[in-house]
Amino acid sequence: MLVTLTPHPDTPFAAIDRIEVDVGRREEFIWLRFAVYGDVGRVRWPEAADPDRADDLWRQTCFEVFVPTDDGYREFNLSPSGAWASYRFDGYRTGMAPADERAQVLGLEATETWATLEALIEPPPGGVCIGLSAVIEEIDGGISYWALAHPPGKPDFHHPDSFALILPPPEPA
Template identity: 65%
Template sequence: MRFVVEGEIGGIVWPGKAEQERADDLWRHTCFEAFVTADDGYVEYNLSPSSQWASYRFDGPRVGMRRAEEVATVLGLDAAFDQVALEARIELPHGARRVALSAVIETTEGEMSYWALAHPSDKPDFHHPDSFILTLPPPEPA
């Protein structure tokens, strides 16, 4: 995956470098997220510019949250004067079919903004079933 932020990137708070490890509450600061449907619900991946990551499994929208077995690897950041890109790899859950992508951006002024490919409700809700708008190709036969 590659997430790209363009514009006034100097006004964004970028988490400092940390050990590549699982961590909670990454979404409280600048963070990129992927939500992937599975045979039995969906998996949420939080990918921090710090290189920390998290994955959680849900039975339904915000129901049955628990640590997911699927892991992520944050590969790093690429930066230019007007853009920053985060690259990561995620392990897809069994039955992965649809994906929702989003970002939480923290500004140097203390404001938070919430970005997604789709905002199907009045308030940002990355867990909303109608947010899963990308379709993954079927797996190739073994």
């Protein structure tokens, strides 16, 4: 299933024309491919890192997935560096703690006009819809915020209105 993220109306996005996300279910995982189109040479890409859990990935170019659950929601951060993070929240921006669910960044490919990041996340129990978002930092310091849906006000990927995509059923084995 292919969807398009839109930029928040209050953030600059001079370098990027569009961001698309291909989403699917592969066995027990959610598979994602984030595709960024535009002058990707103007994007500040994080340096390669160990493919381990790391905090504060959202402070630079990063792709995110939010999954509501029966006990709150989960946030997954997927860095082009290869690092990832997962957090659980008891409620809207409350009760944040590391989550048990894992993620894996499978790789980043880039040319002058596009870049793709492919990843797998382990969905939490009960998650049937998701929010998709991206933080894009340009080399001049500008930051743009992209999502499936933006609630009124400043960029807020945690807002329930952002959890706008019903997950497709798992693909047959």
